[in-house]
Amino acid sequence: xxxxxxxxxxxxxxxxxxxxxxxxxxxxxxxxxxxxxxxxxxxxxxxxxxxxxxxxxxxxxxxxxxxxxxxxxxxxxxxxxxxxxxxxxxxxxxxxxxxxxxxxxxxxxxxxxxxxxxxxxxxxxxxxxxxxxxxxxxxxxxxxxxxxxxxxxxxxxxxxxxxxxxxxxxxxxxxxxxxxxxxxxxxxxxxxxxxxxxxxxxxxxxxxxxxxxxxxxxxxxxxxxxxxxxxxxxxxxxxxxxxxxxxxxxxxxxxxxxxxxxxxxxxxxxxxxxxxxxxxxxxxxxxxxxxxxxxxxxxxxxxxxxxxxxxxxxxxxxxxxxxxxxxxxxxxxxxxxxxxxxxxxxxxxxxxxxxxxxxxxxxxxxxxxxxxxxxxxxxxxxxxxxxxxxxxxxxxxxxxxxxxxxxxxxxxxxxxxxxxxxxxxxxxxxxxxxxxxxxxxxxxxxxxxxxxxxxxxxxxxxxxxxxxxxxxxxxxxxxxxxxxxxxxxxxxxxxxxxxxxxxxxxxxxxxxxxxxxxxxxxxxxxxxxxxxxxxxxxxxxxxxxxxxxxxxxxxxxxxxxxxxxxxxxxxxxxxxxxxxxxxxxxxxxxxxxxxxxxxxxxxxxxxxxxxxxxxxxx
Amino acid sequence: xxxxxxxxxxxxxxxxxxxxxxxxxxxxxxxxxxxxxxxxxxxxxxxxxxxxxxxxxxxxxxxxxxxxxxxxxxxxxxxxxxxxxxxxxxxxxxxxxxxxxxxxxxxxxxxxxxxxxxxxxxxxxxxxxxxxxxxxxxxxxxxxxxxxxxxxxxxxxxxxxxxxxxxxxxxxxxxxxxxxxxxxxxxxxxxxxxxxxxxxxxxxxxxxxxxxxxxxxxxxxxxxxxxxxxxxxxxxxxxxxxxxxxxxxxxxxx
Numbered sequence: 047x048x049x050x051x052x053x054x055x056x057x058x059x060x061x062x063x064x065x066x067x068x069x070x071x072x073x074x075x076x077x078x079x080x081x082x083x084x085x086x087x088x089x090x091x092x093x094x095x096x097x098x099x100x101x102x103x104x105x106x107x108x109x110x111x112x113x114x115x116x117x118x119x120x121x122x123x124x125x126x127x128x129x130x131x132x133x134x135x136x137x138x139x140x141x142x143x144x145x146x147x148x149x150x151x152x153x154x155x156x157x158x159x160x161x162x163x164x165x166x167x168x169x170x171x172x173x174x175x176x177x178x179x180x181x182x183x184x185x186x187x188x189x190x191x192x193x194x195x196x197x198x199x200x201x202x203x204x205x206x207x208x209x210x211x212x213x214x215x216x217x218x219x220x221x222x223x224x225x226x227x228x229x230x231x232x233x234x235x236x237x238x239x240x241x242x243x244x245x246x247x248x249x250x251x252x253x254x255x256x257x258x259x260x261x262x263x264x265x266x267x268x269x270x271x272x273x274x275x276x277x278x279x280x281x282x283x284x285x286x287x288x289x290x291x292x293x294x295x296x297x298x299x300x301x302x303x304x305x306x307x308x309x310x311x312x313x314x315x316x317x318x319x320x321x322x323x324x325x326x327x328x329x330x331x332x333x334x335x336x337x338x339x340x341x342x343x344x345x346x347x348x349x350x351x352x353x354x355x356x357x358x359x360x361x362x363x364x365x366x367x368x369x370x371x372x373x374x375x376x377x378x379x380x381x382x383x384x385x386x387x388x389x390x391x392x393x394x395x396x397x398x399x400x401x402x403x404x405x406x407x408x409x410x411x412x413x414x415x416x417x418x419x420x421x422x423x424x425x426x427x428x429x430x431x432x433x434x435x436x437x438x439x440x441x442x443x444x445x446x447x448x449x450x451x452x453x454x455x456x457x458x459x460x461x462x463x464x465x466x467x468x469x470x471x472x473x474x475x476x477x478x479x480x481x482x483x484x485x486x487x488x489x490x491x492x493x494x495x496x497x498x499x500x501x502x503x504x505x506x507x508x509x510x511x512x513x514x515x516x517x518x519x520x521x522x523x524x525x526x527x528x529x530x531x532x533x534x535x536x537x538x539x540x541x542x543x544x545x546x547x548x549x550x551x552x553x554x555x556x557x558x559x560x561x562x563x564x565x566x567x568x569x570x571x572x573x574x575x576x577x578x579x580x581x582x583x584x585x586x587x588x589x590x591x592x593x594x595x596x597x598x599x600x601x602x603x604x605x606x607x608x609x610x611x612x613x614x615x616x617x618x619x620x621x622x623x624x625x626x627x628x629x630x631x632x633x634x635x636x637x638x639x640x641x642x643x644x645x646x647x648x649x650x651x652x653x654x655x656x657x658x659x660x661x662x663x664x
Numbered sequence: 665x666x667x668x669x670x671x672x673x674x675x676x677x678x679x680x681x682x683x684x685x686x687x688x689x690x691x692x693x694x695x696x697x698x699x700x701x702x703x704x705x706x707x708x709x710x711x712x713x714x715x716x717x718x719x720x721x722x723x724x725x726x727x728x729x730x731x732x733x734x735x736x737x738x739x740x741x742x743x744x745x746x747x748x749x750x751x752x753x754x755x756x757x758x759x760x761x762x763x764x765x766x767x768x769x770x771x772x773x774x775x776x777x778x779x780x781x782x783x784x785x786x787x788x789x790x791x792x793x794x795x796x797x798x799x800x801x802x803x804x805x806x807x808x809x810x811x812x813x814x815x816x817x818x819x820x821x822x823x824x825x826x827x828x829x830x831x832x833x834x835x836x837x838x839x840x841x842x843x844x845x846x847x848x849x850x851x852x853x854x855x856x857x858x859x860x861x862x863x864x865x866x867x868x869x870x871x872x873x874x875x876x877x878x879x880x881x882x883x884x885x886x887x888x889x890x891x892x893x894x895x896x897x898x899x900x901x902x903x904x905x906x907x908x909x910x911x912x913x914x915x916x917x918x
Contacts, residue, residue: 111865114739117700118856126855150858163858 080489084423087585088486089493090517090554091529092547096421097589098534100405100597101412103168112169119173122149123180132183132314133460136306142184146218151177151188153216155200160208161216167411171356175407178357179364182464183314185357190261190315191215193350194472195222198270198291201349202334202342207293211268223266225257225294225320226343233477235272236340240322242273242290244329251275251332253294253325259471263318264303269294270333270346271322277337289339293331300325311463347472351425352414355407355432358468362400362439365461369393369443372450383446392442394615399435401612402587405594406431423485426478427586430579433468433475440465479579480572486582487568487575490557536596538610542617546588549624553581556628573640577627584620591616667721667781667840669712671746672771673705673728675737676791689889691760692791701737704786706744706853707846711816712784713745714851720818721782723747727774729767731755735869742864743856749869750774754881758874761883763792766874768800773877775805780841782823787812787845798845808838811845 080086086093104112127142138146146152154170156162165173177185196215199207214220231238240255253273257263275290294301304319334342370393373384383389406428413421440462444451451458469475497514500507529551531543557578564571595613598606630636649657677683678698686693701709712724726741728734729752738749752770754762775783783802788795802809810816810825814833817824827834828847838844874881902908912918 111862114736114743114861115858117740118743118858118861122855145855148857149855150862154858158862163862 080420081418082420082423083589084427084482084486084582084586085420085489087550087553087582088490088557090551090558092531092550094531094534096413096416096418096424097409097593098596099600100593101409101416102597103166103412103415108166108169112165112172115163115169115173116176118149119151119176122146123176123184127181127184129181129183129314129460130454130457132181136308136313137316138184138187138314143218146184146188152191152218152221153212154192156192156212156216157208161213167352167414168408171352171407171411174353174357175360175363178360181314182357182361182461183312186261186312186315187265189350189353189357190224191218191222191266193353194224194346195262195266195270196268197346197349198224198333198342199293201345202291203293206330207333211293215268220267221262221265222268222270223260223262223320224346225260225263225269225271227257227259228255229258233474235343236289238272238274238289240271240273242275242292242327244275249329251292251327251329253292253300253322253327256319256321258319259307259317260303260320261315261317263320264306264316266303267296269296269301269320272339272343275336275339286337288337289343290336291333291339291342292327293333294322294325294327295331298325298327309467311460311466313463348422348425349414351429351472352407352410354468354472355403355410355428358432358436358465359400359404359407361461361465362396362403362436365436365440365443365458366393366396366400368456368458369396369446372447389446392446396439396442398612398616399439401594401609402591402616403428403432403435405590406587409590409593423482423582424586426473426482427583429473430475430478430482431583431587433465437462437465437469476576480575482582483575483579484569486578487557487561490554491561494558494561531592534596535592536599538599539592539595539613539617542588542592542614545617545621546585546592549581549585549588549621552625552628553585556631559632573636573643574631577631581624581627584624588617588620668723668725668779669715669721669782669784670771670775670778670780671705671708671712671724671726671741672767672783672785672797673709673726673737673741674702674786674789675699675728675730675734676702676789679703679790685890685892689891691887691890699733699736701740702786702789702791703853704788704790704846704848705737705741706786707848707850708784708786709741709744709746710851710853711813711844711846712782713854715816715818716745716747725750725778725780727752727771729754729762729770729874731759738869739861739864740856742867742869743861744854745860746867748867750778751869751871752877753871753873758881761885762881763883763885764794764796764800766879766881766883768797768804769879770874770877771797771801772804773879774872775801775841777877782840783807783843784816785843785845787847798843802843805841805843807842809843809845810836810838812847813844814847814849816844816850 081093081095083093083097122145126145128139132138132142150163153162154165154173155167156164158164174185174189177188192215196211199211199215203211211220215222226235226238228238228240238255240253240257242251242253244251253271255273257271271292271294272289273292274287276285277288277290278284279286300323302321302323304321307317309317333339370384373389373393374382376383384393406424410421410424410428413424440458444458444462447456447458450456454460473481529547531547532540535543560568560571560574560578564574568574591613595606595609598609603609630639676699677692677694678700681698684693685691709724709726712721715721716724724746726738726746726749728738728749731754735749735751738751742749752774771783771785774780783798785798785801787798798811799809801807810823810827812828813825814828815826819837822837822839823842823844824835824837825844827836828849900911902911909918
């Protein structure tokens with residue numbers, strides 16, 4: 047009844063909807079009683095354990111320590127790092143790189159006994175926010191190194207591997223890179239062709255293949271490389287090609303990297319091809335299980351996603367400050383332009399998008415630090431939201447600044463160019479939307495499956511059935527499902543809480559209807575999946591700001607009333623979008639719309655471009 | 665060398681912050697305002713740590729007087745390389761009235777207690793601009809002083825200090841123990857690195873009360889009123905030198 051393994055659509059780790067099935071389903075399978083809010087909302091249920099209250103995961107010592115770090119890091123980026131120079135040189139200045147290494151910025155999450163700072167995810171997020179505010183090019187250099195480059199060793203490395211590699215990686219003496227993408231394998235990561243063949247003596251693998259667009263590819267000494275290895279299937283006994291993750295050192299020989307790619311943005315970050323030509327990789331360098339590389343890749347990317355949301359929250363903060371400064375000082379038509387409605391709307395929307403992103407980043411990092419293992423949907427949502435919000439916010443900043451915004455000197459155009467890639471790498475937003483939707487459908491489908499089983503034995507499952515029947519009956523009559531957030535959200539935002547509940551009910555009902563309508567074929571209905579994902583993102587955003595604003599109100603913060611405004615305004619509009627989308631999905635007109643879109647696209651493909659002839663006839 | 669250096673570090677409003685006077689004119693707004701180590705104190709810490717790195721002195725002790733938050737400033741000094749800290753706890757009214765005389769009494773008492781060879785302070789704090797603590801401390805201890813130092817060289821049991829004075833540079837040689845105050849060009853303070861901040865967590869900060877040092881904090885100064893500087897008046901453009909002279913005469917300036 048439910049979606050198959052393809053639900054694991056992860057840009058780098060999952061196939062497209064038409065890829066292979068099986069194993070990933072196990073890997074992504076969520077436990078029956080998931081605490082994830084997102085998982086439950088797809089079932090039309092509310093599980094608040096991970097979202098209310100807003101997580102406060104730092105103890106006093108951790109918080110104090112973190113505060114001491116914020117100053118020096120900010121100071122470094124204000125006084126030493128020169129983002130314009132880095133952008134012009136298309137590399138991070140040597141002296142800045144040295145300074146970053148001395149600062150300790152290369153091993154933020156490496157355990158202290160191995161030379162790092164041992165920061166928690168939340169602490170890491172706070173520092174990465176600073177980097178995001180000042181220089182995304184440096185941010186990617188650091189992120190490609192520690193957020194994904196050697197994260198595999200942190201998550202899956204043996205004690206011996208950790209002791210061998212982490213100290214030099216933490217000091218920055220060695221730089222790391224994450225090598226998955228190939229010319230023919232981007233989103234469809236399971237189709238990679240790099241191979242690693244075990245030697246007859248069983249002591250080493252021979253690695254052959256080429257990777258493209260590798261951040262830090264030209265700088266790295268340590269590579270986390272994903273390659274196909276021949277593995278014996280336990281059940282059938284036949285040999286299958288499965289992905290294995292390896293730690294590969296440039297010093298093994300046979301590893302070459304190409305010249306730096308010329309890019310639109312994050313120019314300071316080194317991006318290069320990396321080629322492996324009969325590289326001998328000792329078996330001790332296998333990372334995780336042989337044949338388990340897919341899981342390694344997926345976990346690495348999932349684990350690093352919150353960092354992106356945090357960095358981009360920082361970027362937005364910086365850009366908003368620029369916009370406000372301009373609006374407050376610029377006079378046109380006799381008034382400062384911040385007095386005009388058009389500018390006011392822009393700034394208000396920028397503030398809301400920042401508030402949501404920041405709240406998502408620290409909600410996810412807080413959940414991770416609390417030991418949650420079930421956060422992949424939320425992490426994906428936060429990446430999608432953050433990358434699109436920051437693009438939109440920076441765009442509006444340039445608009446508010448007018449011509450000045452377009453000039454290099456103002457610094458905003460560089461940020462815009464830097465931001466474009468964030469919607470593409472680490473899982474394209476398109477693939478991640480499919481992932482969110484299909485993952486959700488899969489979990490909702492499980493629930494329906496249980497229902498189906500229960501129906502076969504109604505007397506033995508009376509409780510479950512009456513509950514479900516009651517729910518559907520109430521829904522049909524237009525009454526609520528009995529779900530409520532009263533008592534969980536702060537009374538001052540109770541109305542927004544009610545809107546959220548209504549939206550969840552509508553959402554859950556639509557999910558169920560889509561499943562019943564399409565069954566397994568839902569995985570092919572990308573028009574539906576995209577809209578479902580959009581609503582899922584909006585819903586999670588509503589809940590996240592409700593939680594944050596509730597906490598601020600409860601704490602009586604001076605900003606609480608302003609946060610209440612941000613929360614309420616966001617919820618009103620998000621509610622409108624969700625209800626409209628769900629309504630259109632359930633109506634018959636959406637089918638026609640999708641058909642039209644498909645037909646237009648088909649014609650373009652047939653024609654190699656625009657189909658309609660020129661209005662002038664030539 | 666068994667020499668111990670005492671460095672005073674003061675927690676002040678960060679230099680980049682726009683200062684605002686409190687509505688009741690009793691002082692400036694400090695609540696919720698960013699504070700950091702006085703820049704001249706940073707230079708003092710840097711000099712002390714450099715001496716230690718050259719193995720000319722054995723221990724650098726960072727001292728700060730104030731409420732609980734003073735420990736943040738001490739920790740910054742520890743992150744820069746100081747070995748341990750002493751927090752002299754002063755809060756409330758006592759802290760509001762804490763001035764150079766009281767601080768120098770405290771430093772003098774600590775210097776004797778801790779068997780200090782050298783006291784290095786910033787030449788002045790950027791909040792009160794007093795430029796008195798170093799001088800008073802030396803006087804209370806009856807130690808020689810080298811103020812406005814732009815270069816410090818240890819020579820056995822003496823210290824050569826090159827001082828920035830109005831006429832240029834003056835070189836003095838002081839017999840230790842002595843007091844030195846740091847001027848801008850003495851050195852460029854290092855950035856505290858994150859690993860050093862982490863290591864600093866393990867360094868000790870002793871908390872001491874002024875009473876335990878036998879120091880009386882009574883102040884004989886009373887701040888009557890704090891005002892913002894007067895708004896800058898617009899200037900006037902003149903066409904000729906004659907006009908300039910006549911305007912100046914009108915304004916009573918000539």
